[in-house]
Amino acid sequence: MAGIEVNALHKRYPDGTVAVDHVDLSIGDGELFVMLGPSGCGKTTTLRAIAGLERQTTGDIRIGDTLVNDLPPAERDIAMVFQFYALYPHLRTRDNLAFPLRAEGLPKAEVRERVEEAARLMRLGPLLDRRPRQLSGGEQQRVALARALVRRPRAFLMDEPLTNLDAELRADMRTEIKHLQGELGATMVYVTHDQVEAMSLGHRIAILNKGRVEQIGTPLEVYDRPASLFCAAFIGSPPMNLIEVEVADGKLRGQGGLVLTPPPGLPRDARLVAGVRPEALEVTEPGADGTVPARVVSAEWLGDEIIYVVDHGGERDVRVRMPPTVRFAADAKVGLRHTGGTPAVYDVRTEELVA
Amino acid sequence: MAVSVDEAVSTGPARDHSPPARRLGGRGRSGLEVALLIVLAVVMLFPVLWMIETSIKENRDVYAIPAKFFDFRVTLEHYRDVFVAPDGGRSALSVSFLNSAVVAGVSTVLATVLGVPAAWAYSRFAVKAKKDQLFFILSTRFMPPVVVVIPIFLMYRQVGLIDSKLGLILIYAAFNVPFTIWMMKGFVDEVPAEYEDAAMLDGYTRLQAFWKFTLPLLVPGIAATAVFALIFSWNEFVFAIFLTSSDDVRTAPPAIAGLIGGTTTDWGLVAAASVVFALPVLVFAYLVRKHLIAGVTLGAVRR
Ligand SMILES: Nc1ncnc2c1ncn2[C@@H]1O[C@H](COP(=O)(O)OP(=O)(O)O)[C@@H](O)[C@H]1O
Ligand SMILES: [Mg+2]
Numbered sequence: 300m301a302g303i304e305v306n307a308l309h310k311r312y313p314d315g316t317v318a319v320d321h322v323d324l325s326i327g328d329g330e331l332f333v334m335l336g337p338s339g340c341g342k343t344t345t346l347r348a349i350a351g352l353e354r355q356t357t358g359d360i361r362i363g364d365t366l367v368n369d370l371p372p373a374e375r376d377i378a379m380v381f382q383f384y385a386l387y388p389h390l391r392t393r394d395n396l397a398f399p400l401r402a403e404g405l406p407k408a409e410v411r412e413r414v415e416e417a418a419r420l421m422r423l424g425p426l427l428d429r430r431p432r433q434l435s436g437g438e439q440q441r442v443a444l445a446r447a448l449v450r451r452p453r454a455f456l457m458d459e460p461l462t463n464l465d466a467e468l469r470a471d472m473r474t475e476i477k478h479l480q481g482e483l484g485a486t487m488v489y490v491t492h493d494q495v496e497a498m499s500l501g502h503r504i505a506i507l508n509k510g511r512v513e514q515i516g517t518p519l520e521v522y523d524r525p526a527s528l529f530c531a532a533f534i535g536s537p538p539m540n541l542i543e544v545e546v547a548d549g550k551l552r553g554q555g556g557l558v559l560t561p562p563p564g565l566p567r568d569a570r571l572v573a574g575v576r577p578e579a580l581e582v583t584e585p586g587a588d589g590t591v592p593a594r595v596v597s598a599e600w601l602g603d604e605i606i607y608v609v610d611h612g613g614e615r616d617v618r619v620r621m622p623p624t625v626r627f628a629a630d631a632k633v634g635l636r637h638t639g640g641t642p643a644v645y646d647v648r649t650e651e652l653v654a
Numbered sequence: 655m656a657v658s659v660d661e662a663v664s665t666g667p668a669r670d671h672s673p674p675a676r677r678l679g680g681r682g683r684s685g686l687e688v689a690l691l692i693v694l695a696v697v698m699l700f701p702v703l704w705m706i707e708t709s710i711k712e713n714r715d716v717y718a719i720p721a722k723f724f725d726f727r728v729t730l731e732h733y734r735d736v737f738v739a740p741d742g743g744r745s746a747l748s749v750s751f752l753n754s755a756v757v758a759g760v761s762t763v764l765a766t767v768l769g770v771p772a773a774w775a776y777s778r779f780a781v782k783a784k785k786d787q788l789f790f791i792l793s794t795r796f797m798p799p800v801v802v803v804i805p806i807f808l809m810y811r812q813v814g815l816i817d818s819k820l821g822l823i824l825i826y827a828a829f830n831v832p833f834t835i836w837m838m839k840g841f842v843d844e845v846p847a848e849y850e851d852a853a854m855l856d857g858y859t860r861l862q863a864f865w866k867f868t869l870p871l872l873v874p875g876i877a878a879t880a881v882f883a884l885i886f887s888w889n890e891f892v893f894a895i896f897l898t899s900s901d902d903v904r905t906a907p908p909a910i911a912g913l914i915g916g917t918t919t920d921w922g923l924v925a926a927a928s929v930v931f932a933l934p935v936l937v938f939a940y941l942v943r944k945h946l947i948a949g950v951t952l953g954a955v956r957r
Contacts, residue, residue, distance in 0.1 A: 313780040352851050373857040385848035389870055399856035450856070 300486045301363030301453040302328040303349060308358035310344050318344040319355070320510030329484045331477070333501030335491055337533070341510040342490040346456050349488065351375050362453060378447035379456040382463065384439045386431040392418075392442050393427045399450045413449045420479065421445040437468045444476070454486040461496065473499055494534050498522065506530050524643050528650040531574045531643070537606060539574040540617040544644070546571070551644070555612030556591040562641040562654040570647040577620040579639025582607050582627060590634025595627050611635045709733065709925035716922050732926035746901045747927055750909035755934075757819055757905055758887035761826035765883050768827070769834025770876060774864055776835065777842035778850070788839075791832045799829070799892045807896055817899050825893050830883040837882070841875030842868070877942050885935055906931050 305324040311317050319341040326332045334342045347353040349360055351372035360367050367375050378399075386395050396417055400410045418424060421441045431439055440460060447455055457476075461469045477500055480487050491497055497504050498518045506513045506521065506529075514526035525531035531539045544551040544559065551559040551573055559573055583590055593611035600623070607619045607627065619635070627633055646653045707726075708716055715726035739745040776784060806825060807816070815821035845868050853863035888906075895908040904912075910927045913920065 313782075347851075350851075350855060352854065371859070372851075372854040373859070375855075377855060379852070379855050381848045381852065383846055383848050385846065385852040387849065387852075387867060402853075402857040 300328050300484060302326055302330070302486060303454055303488065304359070304361040305345070305349065306359040306361075308345060308348060308360070309356050310341070310348060310353065311356045317510060319348070322358075322507070322510070322512055324505060324512070324515075326486065326488060328486055331480045331485075331487045331489060331500060331502045333489045333491060333497040333504045334507055335494060335497040335501075335504050335533075336507030338492055340507045342492075342507055343458055345507075346379070346458050346488060346490050350377055350379050350456055352379075376450075376453045377456060378450050378452040378454075379458065380440075380443050380447050380460045382459040384431070384443040386439055386442055386446070388431050391428050391430055392423060392434070395431070395442060396423075396446050396449050399446065403450075413451075417445040417449040420448060436464050437472065440464060440472060444479075448479075448483075454488065455480075457487065457489045459491055460489075461491075462493075469496075476500065494536070498534075506533060508533075524652060525574060526652050528572070528574075528645050531645070535576065537577055537618045537620075539576055539643075540580070541615075541645075542573045542575055542617065543614055543647075544571050544573045551642070554614055555593075557611060557613065557635065557637065559637050560641045562644060564654045565644060566646070566653055569653065571653070572645045572647055574643040574645060575617070575637065576639065577606065577618045579637060579642070580609075580617060580619040581636050581638045582609060582619050582621055582625065583634040583636065585632045585634050587634045587636070590636040593633050593635040595629055595631045595633055597629055598627065607633075609633065609635055705925045705928055707925075708921055709929050711922060713920075713922055732920075732922040733930070735920075735923050736926050736930055747906075747909055747913075747923075749901060750904050750906045751930065753819060753903060754888060754906040754931075757822045757826065758884050761823045761830060761887045762880050762883045764823065764827040765830035765834045766876060766880050769831045769879075770838050770869075770872065771864075772831075773835045773838030774842050774868065777839050778847060788836070791835055794832050795829070799890070803892055803896045806893070810897060816897060817903050819903055821897055822894060822903075822905065825897070826887040826890060830886060833886075834879050834883060837879045838872070838875060841872055841879075845871045874944075881938060881942050884938065888935055 303324070303326040305322055305326075308319050308322040308324075309317075310319040322341070322345055324332070324334075324345075334345065336342055344353060348355045349362075351367065351370060351374075355368070362375055362377065387398065390398065393414060396414045397410050400413060405413075418427060421444055423438075423441060423445055426434060426438055426442065431442070434442065440463075443460070460476075461472050464472060473496060476489075479485075489497075489500055491500075498521075501518055503515060503517055504521050505515045506526075508529050514521060514530050516524075516526075521530065521534055525534055525539065528541065531541065542553040542557065542559075544553045546552075546561060546565060549561065551561045551571075553559070553573065559575070565571070582593070582595070585592060591611050593609045596608040596610050596616055598608070599606040603623060605621050605623055605625070607621060608616050609619055610616045617635070643652055644654045645651060707723075709732050710728050710730065711722070712727040712729045712731075715722050718726075735745065737745055737748045775781070776788060781787065810816045810821050815824070849867045849871070850860065850863040853867050854860060858866065890905075891907040891911070894905045895911070898904045898908065901909075906927075910924065910931060913924050913927065
């Protein structure tokens with residue numbers, strides 16, 4: 300296994316599209332690193348550049364201590380799992396797994412042994428003699444993972460490997476991949492546009508937008524303090540409430556009378572927006588201590604929680620996450636208060652976190 | 655969801671979703687349709703039937719007036735004459751059939767060997783002015799062969815390719831390469847590039863990846879394309895009659911045409927030669943019919 304360093308990566312396609320503007324990544328040995336971003340932000344291009352399937356316009360890529368800019372994919376010793384599984388359709392599972400090993404010219408006995416080991420890890424026993432066409436989506440995905448495993452590469456690259464599976468299977472496979480990665484201590488770069496997947500899998504997450512890295516951090520850091528308004532709007536479901544605030548009397552005051560504790564080090568003379576998670580707000584009986592009057596616009600019942608959309612006289616309605624025991628009808632008069640700690644505060648002009 | 659080429663090619667029974675009433679337009683229209691189809695079938699098939707019939711009639715019956723449809727004497731002597739000369743040696747016609755086979759076969763192989771990798775390259779790589787290049791390639795097929803036959807005749811005379819099989823092979827290949835590139839590009843586009851990506855990560859070079867993974871998936875497409883190219887070369891008449899003259903080189907279409915004219919025409923021989931000429935194409939098209947259908951429908955498969 301080996302770490303991966305990406306320095307000032309820039310990729311411009313021949314048709315002029317700048318897919319990756321500027322990306323720096325430092326991925327540790329044995330780390331499960333997630334690249335998260337909306338469709339078209341350059342995730343796949345970055346991954347393909349690391350794999351050597353695409354030549355970057357400028358920038359350096361290192362795998363372990365080796366500068367791999369000029370190495371063909373075959374010499375980078377990396378395995379990649381594609382969104383479209385790319386199992387060879389004319390080969391049985393067994394041969395699909397053995398293929399990369401035969402390409403390396405390993406002796407037959409070792410090939411058999413490694414195929415069996417990978418098949419055991421991914422529980423493919425009964426599927427070994429089937430062709431891809433005879434496998435379900437989930438099974439194909441497991442075979443694709445196993446094929447990545449057999450080579451014992453220095454790192455795994457995964458490009459949205461679970462997108463084609465249904466929700467339940469996706470959750471199972473997520474657990475499986477995480478478990479596997481931990482067991483093997485593998486370096487893994489995992490690309491997804493699904494923030495839940497990113498949060499649940501990643502040791503660290505890089506959030507990409509328009510070919511640039513917006514933030515790199517642990518899932519907790521990324522969730523608690525999104526580095527920009529883009530990240531704030533991208534992470535969380537529902538995402539953060541962005542509330543325009545002013546500093547007055549040592550407090551952050553939003554429209555409608557909502558009062559928040561200010562973080563230290565706020566700049567003067569800047570228009571500010573506070574990012575408040577739905578769970579950092581509370582809907583109460585009207586007139587309760589420290590609340591502002593508000594009205595329930597709508598309620599979304601999700602079983603284990605309720606998302607209230609509340610109008611408190613501010614610029615925008617806010618979303619509040621409450622346990623299912625707290626029930627208000629639509630249009631009910633309620634109180635709204637902030638219960639979390641100091642919120643993240645952004646400069647409206649730069650769209651970046653200021654405190 | 656991905657559809658492998660194998661899947662796309664396997665021909666199940668064709669599903670027809672339109673309800674019977676709409677398809678036939680009611681009983682009245684269906685009767686009219688059937689009548690029209692019968693008329694069409696008769697018009698289309700009569701010459702073929704007449705050709706086959708003439709090829710097995712004795713000469714007396716061939717020239718009989720009024721024409722004999724049913725009560726004629728059957729003979730295979732015309733077929734013998736196609737292959738055997740009066741002196742017992744090989745006939746000129748049989749030599750021309752052999753020439754046709756060689757010229758059509760080699761030119762098709764040549765067009766396929768050149769066209770398939772080119773189609774792959776156009777499909778996979780960012781080529782400068784790709785659209786313009788592809789349009790130029792296609793544009794070489796816009797004109798009918800007869801337009802260029804004189805200049806080609808003059809050029810061939812200069813380089814000594816007149817009246818040679820090589821000359822015909824080259825010109826047919828030149829006409830089939832654009833067609834092959836265009837048709838094969840459609841097939842290559844259908845094969846996901848990830849197969850090659852995966853193979854390259856597995857340790858193969860790009861060319862090996864193409865050879866080992868993409869090419870096997872292209873076989874149905876190659877078969878369909880090659881059949882079309884083969885039929886073009888086999889049937890080609892204009893170049894053949896202008897560019898060849900000797901019996902050793904001449905292909906079947908001008909050779910058969912050469913039987914007509916002079917003082918008398920041996921219609922039995924013409925008919926028999928025509929049947930022999932038509933058979934290989936029919937048989938070949940029948941053998942690869944599955945792939946031909948796939949060639950027409952593959953583009954409709956979504957993934
Ligand atoms: N081969 C290509 N040629 C030109 N533009 C491309 C090519 N591949 C991707 N792009 C463009 O580059 C941008 C980033 O693409 P991609 O890396 O696939 O994004 P993501 O994987 O994050 O969805 C997109 O705008 C896409 O249209
Ligand atoms: Mg992508």
